[in-house]
Amino acid sequence: MAWEFETDEEFQTELDWIDAFVTDEIEPLDFIVANPYDLSDPIRNEILPPLQEKVQARGLWGCHLGPELGGPGYGQVKLALMNEILGRARSAPTVFGCQAPDSGNSEILAHYGTPEQKERFLEPLLRNEIVSCYSMTEPQGGADPKVFTTTAVQDGDEWVINGEKWFSSNARYASFLIVMVVTEPDNPPYQQQSMFLVPADTPGVEIVRNVGLGHQNPSDPDAGSHAYIRYNDVRVPAENLLGERGGGFVVSQTRLGGGRIHHAMRTSGRIRRIFDMMCERAISRTTQGELLSRKQMVQEMIADSWIEMEMFRLLVLRTAWRIDKYQDYKRVRADISAVKAAMPGVYRNVASRALQIHGSLGASWEMPFAKEVIESFHMGLADGPTEVHKVQVARRVLDDYVPCDDLFPTTHLPRRQAEAEARYAEVLERHLGTQ
Numbered sequence: 001m002a003w004e005f006e007t008d009e010e011f012q013t014e015l016d017w018i019d020a021f022v023t024d025e026i027e028p029l030d031f032i033v034a035n036p037y038d039l040s041d042p043i044r045n046e047i048l049p050p051l052q053e054k055v056q057a058r059g060l061w062g063c064h065l066g067p068e069l070g071g072p073g074y075g076q077v078k079l080a081l082m083n084e085i086l087g088r089a090r091s092a093p094t095v096f097g098c099q100a101p102d103s104g105n106s107e108i109l110a111h112y113g114t115p116e117q118k119e120r121f122l123e124p125l126l127r128n129e130i131v132s133c134y135s136m137t138e139p140q141g142g143a144d145p146k147v148f149t150t151t152a153v154q155d156g157d158e159w160v161i162n163g164e165k166w167f168s169s170n171a172r173y174a175s176f177l178i179v180m181v182v183t184e185p186d187n188p189p190y191q192q193q194s195m196f197l198v199p200a201d202t203p204g205v206e207i208v209r210n211v212g213l214g215h216q217n218p219s220d221p222d223a224g225s226h227a228y229i230r231y232n233d234v235r236v237p238a239e240n241l242l243g244e245r246g247g248g249f250v251v252s253q254t255r256l257g258g259g260r261i262h263h264a265m266r267t268s269g270r271i272r273r274i275f276d277m278m279c280e281r282a283i284s285r286t287t288q289g290e291l292l293s294r295k296q297m298v299q300e301m302i303a304d305s306w307i308e309m310e311m312f313r314l315l316v317l318r319t320a321w322r323i324d325k326y327q328d329y330k331r332v333r334a335d336i337s338a339v340k341a342a343m344p345g346v347y348r349n350v351a352s353r354a355l356q357i358h359g360s361l362g363a364s365w366e367m368p369f370a371k372e373v374i375e376s377f378h379m380g381l382a383d384g385p386t387e388v389h390k391v392q393v394a395r396r397v398l399d400d401y402v403p404c405d406d407l408f409p410t411t412h413l414p415r416r417q418a419e420a421e422a423r424y425a426e427v428l429e430r431h432l433g434t435q
C-alpha cells in the first residue's frame, strides 16, 4: 500500500488550465464585478456568461455534482484541488458553477426534491439562471436550532409562515429561499422543524435590512448582502415542503457537511495567496539595512504560517479523501468538524501576520488583509461556530475510548512496571537472582 501526495498527470493538466484561467480571466473581475450573485447587474451579465461557457466546454462546470446532475463527479479530492484555485477570486466559484450557498442548496434539492421541485428550482439554479438563499438563523440565536421560533401552520393546502430570520445571505439576489421553520412543536427538539421552498416574490417576504460585514461601508446601499428578513403571513402551497415534515434538521445536516468542506477547500487557496503576499514583501522590503526576511521574528512568522497552512491543507485533503472513500458524511462528521474548527484560526493567523509584515500599508484599505481578517471570523461562524465543532470532534473522538474502572489509569507507570516484571519474571530471576 502506498501513501501518495501527487496529482495524476491528466488531472494536473486540468488544474494548470484552471490556474491560468483564474489568473488571467477571473481575478481581474474582483475589481470590475461588484457582486457575482447580482443577476440584475449588466456588467456582470456581460462578462460572466461567456466565461461560464468556456468552463462548460472544458467539462469543468459544477464539479461538486455527480454525472446525474450534469457534473463530472470528480469526487472530493479533485474538487479540493480545484477549489483551492477557485478560492483565490470572488467570482471564480460562480464562473465554475459551484458557488455557495447555491451549491449546498442544489445538493438538498437533488436529494430531497420532488420531480416538480427539481424542475422549477433545481434546474435553473444549476444553470446559474437564478440565485438562492438559505434562511435558517434567527435573530435570537443561530448556533442552537432549539431556539428557532419561526413557524409554519397548515391552512387547507397551503402553509402560512410567520417569524424572523437573520443573516440570510444573498436573499436580496435570490429567486427563492429555503426556510427552516417549526411545524411540529410537540415533537422532540430535533424533529420540530421542516424546510420550505419560498419564492422570493411571495407576498409577506420582507427584507427589513441588508447587513454587511465589518470591513464594508454601511452607507453603501449595495454593500450588505446578509438579510434580516421578516416572514409576514407568507403563504406557500403544500407542495413547497422540501423533505419530510419534521425532517428539517436532517435536511440541514445533509447540506452543511458538503458546504463546510467546500468552504475549507476554497479557504485553503485564499490562505496560500495571503502567504505568497507575505513572502514577497519579506524578501522585498528593507529596514535597518537588511531585508525583513533576514529578521528572525519575521522568519518565525513565515515559518509558523507555512506550518499551519500546510497542516490545514493536509487535513482538508485527508478529509476529502475520507469522504470519497466512505461516501457517508455521517462517518466523516468529526473530520469535517475538525477542518471547520481549524480553518478560522489558521486563516486569521496568516492574514494577521501578513498585515503586520506589510506595516501601515498592510493595515490600510490598499491591501486586502483587514478584509481577510474579518473573513476569517466569517469562517468561524457561518455553518456553526468553532466551539460547537470542537465539541463534535471531542465527542466523536471520545466514543473510541473505554473508561478505566480502577482508581489509577491503565497507563499508570507502577502498574505497567509490575506487569512487565511479571511477564519477564523468569528472565529477571535468572540474571538478577530472587528479587
Ligand SMILES: Cc1cc2nc3c(=O)[nH]c(=O)nc-3n(C[C@H](O)[C@H](O)[C@H](O)COP(=O)(O)OP(=O)(O)OC[C@H]3O[C@@H](n4cnc5c(N)ncnc54)[C@H](O)[C@@H]3O)c2cc1C
Pocket: 101, 134, 135, 136, 137, 138, 139, 140, 141, 142, 143, 144, 166, 167, 168, 169, 170, 226, 377, 378, 381, 382, 383, 384, 385, 386, 387, 388, 391
Ligand atoms: C458571513 C456570514 C454568513 C452567514 N450566512 C448565513 C446564511 O446564509 N443563512 C443562515 O441561516 N445563517 C447564516 N449565517 C449565520 C451563522 O450560521 C450563525 O452566525 C451561526 O450559526 C452562529 O449563530 P449566532 O450568530 O446567532 O451566534 P450565537 O448562536 O449567539 O452564538 C454566539 C457565540 O456563542 C458561542 N457559542 C455558541 N454555541 C456554543 C457552544 N455550544 N459551546 C460554546 N460556545 C458556544 C460561540 O462563540 C458563538 O460564536 C451567516 C453568518 C455569517 C457570519
